[in-house]
Amino acid sequence: xxxxxxxxxxxxxxxxxxxxxxxPMNIHEAAMQAQRAGEEVTPAEAPERRHMGRISLALKxxxxxxxVFSQERPQLPAPHQVAQEFWKTTWGMIERGRAFSKRSLxxxxxxxxxATLLGFAFGTALGIVLAVSIVHxxxxxxxxxxxxIASQTVPILAIAPMIVVVLAALSVDDIVAKGVISMYLSFFxxxxxMVKGLRSPDAMQMDQMKTWNATRTETLWKLRLPSxxxxxxxxxxxxxxxxxxxxxxAELSLSSNGGLxxxxxxxxxxxxxxxxxxxxxxxxxxxxxxxxxxxxxxxxTLKRMGFAQ
Amino acid sequence: MNNETIPQVDxxxxxxxxxxxxLTFQTKDSPIQALKDVSLTIEQGDFVSFIGPSGCGKTTxxxxxxxxxxxxxxxxxxxGMTPDEARRSRAYGYVFQAAGLYPWRTIAKNIKLPLEIMxxxxxxxxxxxxxxxxxxxxxxxxxxxxxxxxxGMQQRASIARALAFDAxxxxxxxxxxxxxxxVRDHLNxxxxxxxxxxxxxxxxxxxxxxxxxxxxxxxxxxxxxxxRITDVIxxxxxxxxxxxxxxxxxxxxxxxxxxxxxRAGHAYDD
Numbered sequence: 001x002x003x004x005x006x007x008x009x010x011x012x013x014x015x016x017x018x019x020x021x022x023x024p025m026n027i028h029e030a031a032m033q034a035q036r037a038g039e040e041v042t043p044a045e046a047p048e049r050r051h052m053g054r055i056s057l058a059l060k061x062x063x064x065x066x067x068v069f070s071q072e073r074p075q076l077p078a079p080h081q082v083a084q085e086f087w088k089t090t091w092g093m094i095e096r097g098r099a100f101s102k103r104s105l106x107x108x109x110x111x112x113x114x115a116t117l118l119g120f121a122f123g124t125a126l127g128i129v130l131a132v133s134i135v136h137x138x139x140x141x142x143x144x145x146x147x148x149i150a151s152q153t154v155p156i157l158a159i160a161p162m163i164v165v166v167l168a169a170l171s172v173d174d175i176v177a178k179g180v181i182s183m184y185l186s187f188f189x190x191x192x193x194m195v196k197g198l199r200s201p202d203a204m205q206m207d208q209m210k211t212w213n214a215t216r217t218e219t220l221w222k223l224r225l226p227s228x229x230x231x232x233x234x235x236x237x238x239x240x241x242x243x244x245x246x247x248x249x250a251e252l253s254l255s256s257n258g259g260l261x262x263x264x265x266x267x268x269x270x271x272x273x274x275x276x277x278x279x280x281x282x283x284x285x286x287x288x289x290x291x292x293x294x295x296x297x298x299x300x301t302l303k304r305m306g307f308a309q
Numbered sequence: 310m311n312n313e314t315i316p317q318v319d320x321x322x323x324x325x326x327x328x329x330x331x332l333t334f335q336t337k338d339s340p341i342q343a344l345k346d347v348s349l350t351i352e353q354g355d356f357v358s359f360i361g362p363s364g365c366g367k368t369t370x371x372x373x374x375x376x377x378x379x380x381x382x383x384x385x386x387x388x389g390m391t392p393d394e395a396r397r398s399r400a401y402g403y404v405f406q407a408a409g410l411y412p413w414r415t416i417a418k419n420i421k422l423p424l425e426i427m428x429x430x431x432x433x434x435x436x437x438x439x440x441x442x443x444x445x446x447x448x449x450x451x452x453x454x455x456x457x458x459x460x461g462m463q464q465r466a467s468i469a470r471a472l473a474f475d476a477x478x479x480x481x482x483x484x485x486x487x488x489x490x491x492v493r494d495h496l497n498x499x500x501x502x503x504x505x506x507x508x509x510x511x512x513x514x515x516x517x518x519x520x521x522x523x524x525x526x527x528x529x530x531x532x533x534x535x536x537r538i539t540d541v542i543x544x545x546x547x548x549x550x551x552x553x554x555x556x557x558x559x560x561x562x563x564x565x566x567x568x569x570x571x572r573a574g575h576a577y578d579d
Contacts, residue, residue, distance in 0.1 A: 212423040226411065306413050
């Protein structure tokens, strides 16, 4: 109960800060509109206002504050505007039977989700395969690991369009191209976590396997892989969030197919800040659901495997 | 994995034969001599205990027999083969200090682990699990997970696992060190019975003088820096040993000699 109160306090504080920030952020536009409507604004001339700071303009025009929360194209939309847009393009669309129309966040969320899951599956598989080969081969450890780390220092925003172009030239499906970009981000935490996990059995456990004359494959399946499960789940949580980011970034380059990334891009072309913000919230909600789902799977699996006593 | 090139000779009388065995660990500061000129013969059906203070090399010697360590000098054969060939032909079962049970496997599945690796049939696996669980007094616990058992029961399960397959040699590294006195007595008794019935050769590392004297046909006393054998005592006790044999003069005499041997090795000087 106490923690609920604490959480609510933080949320209220954040929303309060957001509303407060709307005033200076939108005050220039509010003054412009008020002037056009023939109301009194200080200073009265637009060129003078242009050079004024946001806060001092806001302080001189306290009468305009009530209008900054309901603008058509605000620089910073108010929370309730974002919430209304979010609601209108999700549940509102379902109510009208148009859940999968072009304006629906459900459609775009689904497009992003499918690319995310595809890339997550690719990335997890690639990560595990790389980790297994790194643990079993010193040559792989020495030669591949530096490249894996280097791959993550390249900005994904720069490399994504190139991947799209190359894969398009090979006439690969767009969703696969998005999946590849997602994979590029999500395999990394899996490799790092799994290398640590596969090496987690102690010397005694490895000696024990040796006394039974177990092969490397048997040791992998019966000891290393089960031992690495807690590490795998920790990595998957990071990996799925990274995978979603990869999908959204990929959609900036492949915007014709829709998706939350395409919504962000369209919103910024047309100055639709409300649309941008609601797409951002949709992406955040999607990430939260994915991480939560993996958390549930983690809890159930580790409990069943006797790790969580 | 059975190596076809291993020559099939008559079972040699000496199961383990060490001649002038040396082992030096290279550490960053200076080399540490863990074993120096260790010579010992363990014969078929022997129960040999190794006793001595920490660092005397008793565990290291056991690990050499198991091919978990590589001697740096001297000669060592197990069943007439090199230790590594013996390991690959699954000549021994090894019981470690810690139980080392997998938390994601039930007790029965833990015991099956080496059996799966060695390719026993499923029916045979079930049969053997049942047999060894009985042997260590854990009937009915096969379906439990390790964390549902006490530390002592876990160690008994790990002994059951080492007994589950047909290795002639049993290497035990302080297996009962973590158990309470009563369970320890019971398991000592059980181990003697098992040894008598199966004619296994057992090498047993311990810190406990009464345990060593009660169990062994031969007691090897070792001392540290460098690890070496200071005395080998042939036990005059009969093969049939009820627990109260520990109050007889013969028993106390052997125990006294072991204690003397430990003292002679200057084990407790510092």
